[in-house]
Each structure stands twice: as C-alpha cells, then as structure tokens.
Amino acid sequence: MMNWFNNLSPTSQFVLFSALKVVPAVLVMLFIVAYIVLVERRLCAFIQDRVGPNRAGPLGLLQPMADAVKAFLKEDFMPAHVRPVYYWLAPALVMIPSLLTLAVIPFGSQLGSQKMVVADLNVGILYTFGIVSLGVYGIVLAGYAANSKYPFMGGIRASAQMISYEVAMGLSVIPLFLLVGDLNLSTVIGDQTHGLFSWLVFRQPLAFAIFLCAAFAETNRTPFDLPEAEQELAGGYNVEYSSMKFALFFMGEYANMIAASAMMVTLFFGGWTLPFFGLDQPAATVLGGLVHIGIFLAKLLVLLVLFIWVRWMWPRFRYDQLMNLGWKGLVPLALANIVVTATWLWLKS
C-alpha cells in the first residue's frame, strides 16, 4: 500500500489527497444542510409553541430523509411558459457557488502531514468574494426563466439587494486585513492564536456587526428575505419550480448560510482554534486534528443556530428600509471603520 502510494507522481498524490479532502467536505456540508433544515423546523416550532416534525424516527431525526425522498419522487413539472435553458440552469447556479466557497476555508489544522484546507490560496478572501458574487446569477436567472410576475420581482429584488450588501460586506473585512496584513485565510487564523481577545471579533466588533448584517442580506434570510417574501411574492423567484429543482433552491439557501457562517468562523472567531489547552497550535496527532475539525464544526453550528433564531424572532424590513440601511448605514460605517483602523495603525507604527 505505502509502496504503491510512494510510486505515484507528486501530481497524482496531490489529486488523490485533494479528492480525499473534497469529497468528505462536500458530504459533511450536505449532511449539515439536511439536518439544519430539521433544526430550523424544530426550533421555529418551539419558538411558536408547537412541536414540529417529530414522527419520522426518534425525535424526528429521519425527517430529512423523508424530505429528500419526497423531493425526488414528486413530479418534475415544467410550466409551458418558462424559458427552458435558464429554467434548468438556475438551480445549479444557485447551488454551485456555495459549494465552491468551501475550497478555501481551513476547516481544521492538519491530519498527518496534510493541511485541512482544499486550496490554500494566497488571495483566499478575494476568491471567496468573487465566488459569492456569482450566487446572484442563479436567482436572477430563475426570475427571468420563470417568465411570470412574482418570480421576476423576486429575482430583481434579490439582485439589487445582494449587490448592495456585497459592497458593505467587502468593505467591512478590509480593516481585518489591515490588522493581519495578508489575504490568506490560514494566516488570518494564525493571527488569532494569541489568547481569546486576539479573535478578530473582539478587535474589530464593528466590522463583525456589518459583516453579520450583510451575511443575512446575502443569504436572503429574515429580516432581509424580501426576494422570497411569501406574503408579497407568493414565494419569490422559486415559485415556478417543483420537485428536486425547488429542493436545490432550498438547499442552496442553507448551503449559503453554511458558507457565510464558515467565513465568519474563520475571519472573526479564530477558525479551528480554541485559546485553551494548547488547541491553537496545529495538531501533531490524528486525534488532535479531529478535535480541531470538531471545534470548527461546533463554532459553525452556533452561528447557524443564530441565523435560525433571528429568522423566527424578527419581522421583515421594508424594501426602502433595506436599501437605506445598506447604502446610508452600513457602507459609510464600513468606510469610517477602514479610515479609523488605518489611522490607528499608522499612529502606532
């Protein structure tokens, strides 16, 4: 076995190890997508003093499987008035960016000699923002493909909202990189290993607040879920979709939440590190590496529950309020934050 492995060329070894990291990472992500839906349904039920889905399996734990079977077995109906090519393309375009974002997130320190990140890019953050900005295409095309009023409104709303908040989101992280001095996400995590208060959420609380707001808007979650406001748009850009195509939109929303949470864990909460028991250094043993992955997933889950909690506690914004908050509130704040941070760093040096 080892002989066979050592005989491989470096390229084949790289491809093999990358595949070994990509496949489990995507599978874990899809698993979380399936179960975060269940968590959302149970949590919102408790918030509204209901029980929620509890019949499929113990505590309703098999509910995601029942949902998946239902999504696959339903009739895949395509209305006669849609534009077929875009109609088929849009659900895939919604799902792909959130899966691609995963590539640069360091989800653990190392297992053996392998770093637990699929692609340790030097421009990691730029990659993430570039890929995230592609997510809007799926939604706009879904609105256009449906060729009817409500989905079109949803698509237009989504695109305006996502482009606006992308600006705020991009500006909000610049102070972080002024402090860290590098765009590589592993370096960003390395900079947060000097005790709890070196986590960037404590050094840049304003940047975190802006990023969090923008993340809610980018993922189309309440209080910014205008594009799929049921009461106004009968569901928004996904109205004309059924069966597995609808399920892809649904999964895409949760996959986007996971990607946004993973970004926040990496940028603001120290990634896979914990400031106790020497857990902030790269793991020497396999067990240590697994613990680091566990820490990352735990932080991720906390943020995901925050997303769900906010959704069922807050009412929706009006559209003009949304735009005012984005352009007149968050963008100037983020700009001011950049200037203040830069001035402070300049005075200090």
Add this chain to the structure above:
Amino acid sequence: MHTGFLLLALLTLASAGAAMCLRNLVHCALCVAISFVSLAALFLTLDAEFVGFAQILVYVGAVAILIVIAILLTRDISGHGQSLVFKPWTLGVGVGALVAGSLVSAVTSSAFTHRELPPAPAATVRQLGESLMTTYVVPLEIIGLLLTAALLGAVLLARRENEGGGRS
C-alpha cells in the same frame, strides 16, 4: 501553444462575438458574463491569481450582473424588428480596423516585446498594493476621479428625471 489557452481564447472570442450578434439582449449580457469568466480563467492560467479573482469579483459579479438587471428592467428586450447591421457597415468595420490596428501596432512597437522575459515574479498582494500606492499612484487617483465624476453624473441624471416627472 497550450490547449488550455486555445480553448479559453476561443471561448472568450466566441462569447464576445455572440454578445454582439444575438438578438435577445439578455442572452447578449450573459454572453458578456461568460466572456469575462473565461478572461478571468486566462489570468489564472498565467498564475495571476489576484487579477483573475478581481476580474471575477468586479466584472462578473458586479458589472455584468448590473447590465443584466438594467436590461431586465427595460421593457422591450426581444429586439425584434430592427436590423442588427448598422447600415453603412464599411464605416463600422473601418473604425474597428483602425482602432485594432493602432492598438496592435502600439503593442508590437513597444519596448516590452523586444525585452527578455524576466522570470515571473510571485507578486504578493502587498507588493501590488505598494506599487499601486507609490509608482502608479497618479493613474490610480485619475481613475478614482473619473469614477467619482461618473457617479455624480449618474446621480444628476437620475435626479433630473425625477423632477421632470413633477412628482417631487
């Protein structure tokens, strides 16, 4: 020549051509987006990660999608009825050939083509930022001024339209 480069170049040119020739404006805008993406891929094959991802972020994620939205918001996007060919077509081809010829001659006659290729430097973002802020600070500021002027112009246009409607 590399197969990858050929494929990407072909995709860039084909989608750019389609963007000019298709009748439905939404298709055209999406072809522009594809052309931008394959241009970004070309940058990536040259190991220019920063430029490649900046291309995706700015051109695909912002510029192209704004064009798509602007087109979706206009009423008649099917473009039926009008001919796509500008009537004195020799004029268009002539202007195009003039611009392309002057660009090509400028590039081929510049000192860059005669110089030995230096080993590709692994340009970090820090180096890029430093040279933008020192060597190339004047072009940067000029672009900033230009964009600000464009922004003010857009605001002015939007305002005047609103007042002309007599609503405010």
